[in-house]
Amino acid sequence: MAVSKDMEKGTWTSQIWMEDWQGKKKHKKKRGFASKKEALEWERNTLLASKTDMNMKLADFVEVYFRDKDGELKQRTIRNKRYMIEHHIIPLLGNKAMDSITPADIIQWQNKIRSKGFKETYQRMLQNQMTALFTHAAKIYNLKDNPCTKVKRIERDTQEKQKTNKKHDISL
Secondary structure (H helix, E strand, C coil): CEEEEECCCCEEEEEEEEECCCCCEEEEEEEEECCHHHHHHHHHHHHHHHHCCCCCEHHHHHHHHHHHHCCCCCHHHHHHHHHHHHHHCHHHHCCCEHHHCCHHHHHHHHHHHHHCCCCHHHHHHHHHHHHHHHHHHHHHHCCCCCHHHHCCCCCCCHHHHHHHHHHHCCCC
16 A cells, blocks of 8 residues: 655555455556545545445445446436435435444434425435445445334325325225
């Protein structure tokens, strides 16, 4: 691991050696950082992502998630999921470590989403994206405690449920 300054350009470069999933050593290098702090941050995040340590920030795990889902989902689906996650999940929980997000944090997030006045169908779609992230972390990367499983999901309001139930009542 090395961080160095390019005196000619006035930018920082970071280089690391790491093992891939097959145990082969790989060299990664990134240039053009404005500060040494940014270069060290990239280095730390890249190493965490390679180990997929659940102590990583949710925002960093999102990149791991999309890397894993790249061949599985259509590009349009990835684009839609990424939009919802980047605009409605990361701003509120992105700086917290995956293993430190609690059910109380999820409830706070749900309350914030409800207060924005989105339609309930969109609120449930956002909840589904949150659940997908944590389910993937739990199943694939051994996140010990999935907070989404302990929280009630965002549902349709009771008036909408009653209307739906009345439509399906069959009188004999």
